[in-house]
Amino acid sequence: MARRPLPRILTDRAPLARMANSASLARSRELARTAADGASDVFHPLITIGRGLRRLATAGRGRWAETPKESRGPLLCFVGACVLVVALVPYGPLLALIAAMGAGAWAGRERTTVESGPSETETERLRALYEALVPYLSAEGDPGPLYAHGGDWQRAFDEFAFDSAGRLERLRLKYPAYFTDGEDRARARIEQVLYAKAGRGREYHFAWDELANQLTVTVLAALPADIAAQRFVTSPGETVLGFTDPDSVQRTLPVAAGQERRDAPPVVWRTGPRSAEPHLLALGQPATGTTTLLRSIALQALQHGDVLVVDGTGTGEFGCLVGHPGVLGVESGLAGTLKRLEWASHETERRLVVANRARQAGRPAPEDTRRPLWIIVDRLTALTHIAAAEGRDDPQRWLQVPLRHGRAAQVTVVVADQFDSADLLSDPVRAHTKARVVLGPATVDEVRTVLGAPPHTTPTAQVPPGRGYARLGTAPVVRLQVPATPDPFDDATSEAHRQAVLALLPERAAAADTEADTAAAAGAADGRPAGGDPAPTTEPAGPAAEPVRAPARVSIVKGGESRTVKSGSVEAVRAER
Numbered sequence: 001m002a003r004r005p006l007p008r009i010l011t012d013r014a015p016l017a018r019m020a021n022s023a024s025l026a027r028s029r030e031l032a033r034t035a036a037d038g039a040s041d042v043f044h045p046l047i048t049i050g051r052g053l054r055r056l057a058t059a060g061r062g063r064w065a066e067t068p069k070e071s072r073g074p075l076l077c078f079v080g081a082c083v084l085v086v087a088l089v090p091y092g093p094l095l096a097l098i099a100a101m102g103a104g105a106w107a108g109r110e111r112t113t114v115e116s117g118p119s120e121t122e123t124e125r126l127r128a129l130y131e132a133l134v135p136y137l138s139a140e141g142d143p144g145p146l147y148a149h150g151g152d153w154q155r156a157f158d159e160f161a162f163d164s165a166g167r168l169e170r171l172r173l174k175y176p177a178y179f180t181d182g183e184d185r186a187r188a189r190i191e192q193v194l195y196a197k198a199g200r201g202r203e204y205h206f207a208w209d210e211l212a213n214q215l216t217v218t219v220l221a222a223l224p225a226d227i228a229a230q231r232f233v234t235s236p237g238e239t240v241l242g243f244t245d246p247d248s249v250q251r252t253l254p255v256a257a258g259q260e261r262r263d264a265p266p267v268v269w270r271t272g273p274r275s276a277e278p279h280l281l282a283l284g285q286p287a288t289g290t291t292t293l294l295r296s297i298a299l300q301a302l303q304h305g306d307v308l309v310v311d312g313t314g315t316g317e318f319g320c321l322v323g324h325p326g327v328l329g330v331e332s333g334l335a336g337t338l339k340r341l342e343w344a345s346h347e348t349e350r351r352l353v354v355a356n357r358a359r360q361a362g363r364p365a366p367e368d369t370r371r372p373l374w375i376i377v378d379r380l381t382a383l384t385h386i387a388a389a390e391g392r393d394d395p396q397r398w399l400q401v402p403l404r405h406g407r408a409a410q411v412t413v414v415v416a417d418q419f420d421s422a423d424l425l426s427d428p429v430r431a432h433t434k435a436r437v438v439l440g441p442a443t444v445d446e447v448r449t450v451l452g453a454p455p456h457t458t459p460t461a462q463v464p465p466g467r468g469y470a471r472l473g474t475a476p477v478v479r480l481q482v483p484a485t486p487d488p489f490d491d492a493t494s495e496a497h498r499q500a501v502l503a504l505l506p507e508r509a510a511a512a513d514t515e516a517d518t519a520a521a522a523g524a525a526d527g528r529p530a531g532g533d534p535a536p537t538t539e540p541a542g543p544a545a546e547p548v549r550a551p552a553r554v555s556i557v558k559g560g561e562s563r564t565v566k567s568g569s570v571e572a573v574r575a576e577r
Contacts, residue, residue: 049101052108122162127153129168129197136189137175146176158214168198171217181210184454188444190215195458204458220245220457223481225464226257227264228500229296230483236304237272237372239297241437241470242482249478267470267480269435271372271412277434277473278407281425282416283450288440289466289482290416291317294376296485297414299504302326305372305410308344310337310395312379320488325506334386334395341398344375344411348402351409373411375402381417381424396426403432419446437480439468453477 067075086092118126130153137147146156159172171194180186191206194217198204207216223243232240233253240253243264252263271278280297284290298307298321306326309318314332321327331337355365383395402411415429419442436451441461448454451471457479466482488498 045105048108048110049104050108052104052106053100055107056103118160118162119166121166122160125166125168125197126157126160129153129171129194130156132193132197133173133190136193137179139176139178142176142178146174163219167202167219168217169219171198173215173217175213175215177213179213181208181213184448188454191458201460203460206456206458220479223467223479224257224264225466225481225484227255227481227483228257228497229299229485229504230256230500231504232266232300234268234300237270237275239269239271239300240483241267241269241293241297242466242480243267244470244478244480248476267472267478269472272410273407275407279403279413279433280415280435280437281429281433281450282414282437282439283419283422284416284437284439284468285419285441287465288463288468290418290437290439291378292466292485293437293439293482294318294378294414294416295487295501296483298374298376299485299501301372301374301376301412302504302506305374307374307376308340310340310375310377310380310383312337312377312382314382316489317378317487320501320505323508325508334383334390334392337380337383337395338387338393338398341375341395344373345398345401347373348405348409348411351411352405355409370410373409375399375411375413377413377415379417379421380415381421384424394426396429399426400428403428422450434473435471437468437470439466439480439482442468447477451477455479 064072086096089095130147130151131149133156134147134149134151138145145151155174157171157173159170160168161170163169175181175190187206187208191204194206195204198217203220203222205218205220207218209215223245227243232255234240243255244267246252246265249265249267251265251268253266254261255264257264269277269280282290282293294309295318298309298318301307302321302324306328307321308328309321309330311318311330311332316332318330322330329336329340331340351369355369358365358369377399380395380399387394399413399415402409402413405411406413413433415425415433417425438447438450441463442450442459444454444459447459447469451469453471453476455469455477464481466480466484468480468482469477470480471477484497485501486493486497488501
C-alpha cells in the first residue's frame with residue numbers, strides 16, 4: 001500500500017521563509033522588544049527590591065544554619081517578641097513593610113566592582129624591587145627584619161602608584177632605623193638600585209625623611225625647554241640663570257613660551273655688595289650650553305651695567321655684543337685679553353679706593369663706582385695654554401683682585417669652562433665662585449665635585465642643551481634649564497630666536513659711533529688710546545679722578561717700528577713723532 005505524500009504546505013519551506021521575513025513579523029518583534037524594555041524600566045524598582053529580599057533571605061538562612069541548636073529557641077522567642085511589638089505599635093505593620101522594602105532596595109542595588117590594589121604585573125615589580133633592597137637594608141641579628149628574602153613587601157612599601165603604561169610613578173618606602181641614611185654613599189647605593197629596578201631613562205627625585213625613616217621616590221617630568229631669551233621681570237642685582245621645578249623655589253616669573261604666556265619658577269642669582277655668592281662658575285661638556293648661559297647673563301647684565309667679555313675659544317660666539325652701548329670689549333686674543341683683564345683688575349682697585357675715600361669724607365660713593373661691571377670669561381684655560389707656550393703671564397692671574405674684592409666694588413666675575421680643562425682653573429677661581437652650575441650629562445661624582453653636594457635626582461644620559469644643575473652657595477641643588485639664547489649670527493639659529501636675542505641688545509647711537517671714530521682717529525694721531533680717556537694707573541689721582549675706561553687696542557707703527565712704553569703697571573702703545 002503506497003504512502004500518501006504530506007501536504008505541500010508542510011514540506012515547502014518557502015512560505016515559512018516568507019512569513020519570517022515579512023514586514024508584519026519584523027514590526028511585531030520590534031514592538032515586543034520595546035514593550036520588554038519599557039516593562040523593565042517600569043518594574044526595575046520591584047526587580048531591585050525582589051533581588052534584595054532574596055539576598056536578605058539567603059543571608060538569614062545562612063545565619064540560621066550557623067546558629068547553634070541550643071541558641072535557636074531564644075532567638076525564635078526574640079523574633080516573636082519583635083513581631084508582637086511591631087503588631088501592637090500604631091502603624092507598625094506599615095512601617096515594618098516600608099523598612100523591609102528599603103532594606104531590600106539597598107541590598108538589591110547594582111554594585112560596581114572596583115579593583116583595588118596592584119595588578120599581578122605590578123605586584124611582581126614591587127616584589128622584585130623589595131628583594132633587590134634586601135642586601136642593603138637588612139642586617140644580621142635583627143629580630144624582626146623589615147627586609148628579608150621572601151618577606152612581606154607590603155610592610156615596607158606604604159604608598160605606590162603606577163602610570164597607564166604600568167611603570168612605577170611614585171613609591172614611599174620605610175627603612176630600618178640602623179640604616180646609615182646620613183652618609184652620601186649609602187644613599188647613593190639605594191638610589192642606584194631604585195633607579196635600575198624602577199626603570200631607566202627617566203629622572204627620579206629622592207626625598208629622604210630621616211626622622212620618620214622614610215624615602216619617597218617620585219618620577220620627575222622633563223623641564224620645559226621652550227622658554228627663549230626675553231626681558232625677565234627682575235630687580236637690579238637679580239639674574240635669571242634658568243628655570244627649575246615648581247617645588248624647588250618660592251616664586252614664579254611671567255614668561256612667554258612661543259605663543260603662550262605662563263608663570264615659570266626661576267633660578268635667580270643675586271649679585272652685589274650684599275650677595276653671599278657674588279661670582280659664578282659654570283662647567284659642562286662641549287655643546288651643552290655653557291656659552292648660551294654666558295650669553296643670557298650678558299644680555300641681562302647690559303640692562304643696568306657694563307660688560308667685558310673674554311672669548312677664549314675665538315669662535316665669535318659673542319660677536320653680537322660688539323659695538324653696543326655698555327659693552328666694554330669682546331676679546332679673543334691673548335694680548336688683548338691680558339690688557340683687558342689687567343685693566344679690570346686696576347679698575348676694581350680704583351673703585352675700592354674711591355669708594356673708601358668717599359665714605360671717609362661722609363659722601364656717597366660716585367656713580368661710576370656703583371655701576372655694575374661684569375667680567376664674563378668663556379674658556380679662559382684655552383688662553384692659559386697659549387700663555388704658557390709663549391712664556392707670558394697666565395690671564396687668570398688678573399682675576400684675583402676682581403674675585404677677592406669684586407663684591408664691594410660692584411664687580412662680578414662669571415667663568416665658564418669644560419670638565420676636561422677644570423684642572424687648569426686657578427685656586428682663586430675655585431675658591432671665590434660660590435655660585436655653581438653644571439650643564440650636560442654628568443655623573444653623580446662629577447656633580448658632587450663641582451657643586452659640593454650630590455643632586456637629589458638621578459642624572460640622565462640624554463639631556464637637551466642648557467639642561468643641568470645649579471647650586472647657589474649652600475642652598476640645595478636644583479635642576480636647571482637655561483633659556484634658549486643662541487648666537488643670532490649663526491645660520492642654524494631660527495628666526496624667532498634670532499629676533500628674540502637681537503631685541504635684547506641695546507640700540508646703537510649713530511652719533512655716538514661717529515664721535516667715537518673721530519676721537520679714535522685723533523687719538524691715533526696724538527699717540528693716545530682711542531676715546532681720549534686716560535690710561536688706568538695703580539694710584540688714582542683723588543676722589544674726583546675721572547673714571548677709568550677700558551683702553552682700546554691701538555697699534556701705531558712708524559718707520560717700520562713700534563714701541564711699547566710701560567707707564568706704571570700699564571702698557572701704553574705710543575708712536576714716535
